Amino acid sequence: DGGITQSPKYLFRKEGQNVTLSCEQNLNHDAMYWYRQDPGQGLRLIYYSQIVNDFQKGDIAEGYSVSREKKESFPLTVTSAQKNPTAFYLCASSSGLANEQYFGPGTRLTVT
Amino acid sequence: AQSVSQHNHHVILSEAASLELGCNYSYGGTVNLFWYVQYPGQHLQLLLKYFSGDPLVKGIKGFEAEFIKSKFSFNLRKPSVQWSDTAEYFCAVNPSGWNTGFQKLVFGTGTRLLVSP
Numbered sequence: 001d002g003g004i005t006q007s008p009k010y011l012f013r014k015e016g017q018n019v020t021l022s023c024e025q026n027l028n029h030d031a032m033y034w035y036r037q038d039p040g041q042g043l044r045l046i047y048y049s050q051i052v053n054d055f056q057k058g059d060i061a062e063g064y065s066v067s068r069e070k071k072e073s074f075p076l077t078v079t080s081a082q083k084n085p086t087a088f089y090l091c092a093s094s095s096g097l098a099n100e101q102y103f104g105p106g107t108r109l110t111v112t
Numbered sequence: 113a114q115s116v117s118q119h120n121h122h123v124i125l126s127e128a129a130s131l132e133l134g135c136n137y138s139y140g141g142t143v144n145l146f147w148y149v150q151y152p153g154q155h156l157q158l159l160l161k162y163f164s165g166d167p168l169v170k171g172i173k174g175f176e177a178e179f180i181k182s183k184f185s186f187n188l189r190k191p192s193v194q195w196s197d198t199a200e201y202f203c204a205v206n207p208s209g210w211n212t213g214f215q216k217l218v219f220g221t222g223t224r225l226l227v228s229p
Contacts, residue, residue, distance in 0.1 A: 103156040
């Protein structure tokens with residue numbers, strides 16, 4: 001089955017620790033995205049990548065980092081500099097054929 | 113600031129009632145417009161999209177939306193809702209309007225719809 005996988009589904013970390021969220025797609029999409037979803041705030045773009053080895057900051061990139069070494073993978077690291085990291089994180093991808101974004105199931109991160 | 117507004121944060125309807133969810137945006141020029149839905153425990157998925165052409169767009173599960181350029185609106189409608197339509201609905205806009213595989217979307221804050229049986 002083609003799709004986007006995110007792991008783990010739930011993640012718990014202590015304050016001050018960096019944590020990396022996984023996002024893998026087998027849709028052969030060039031573009032990938034990371035969003036953060038908070039209640040009442042919709043989805044906000046953290047980082048996006050249009051092609052391998054290239055990525056740009058979105059609207060709320062502070063405290064986050066990404067890499068795009070492979071077309072299929074776009075991991076997101078939530079660093080200790082992110083002041084309010086507890087949230088639901090969504091990964092998405094898109095291609096020129098469909099002109100829409102496909103979303104993964106999300107990772108719920110709780111930092112205490 | 114430029115944005116996407118969904119004025120209805122929570123909507124409660126009985127089955128068979130008609131639905132209209134508002135979406136307004138503040139970007140000029142050509143835009144691409146989307147409605148996404150997030151059913152409880154499921155992935156965010158596309159309901160419908162508008163790029164050009166007929167401003168009345170039909171999507172999955174009986175949903176439709178109308179693009180009114182003069183009002184900067186893209187309201188979502190369904191004539192008769194079902195209990196299974198209970199979900200959160202997000203309007204999204206690509207302000208650049210480029211018809212490419214890359215879509216830098218701006219999302220509204222979402223509307224939670226509860227349909228009572």
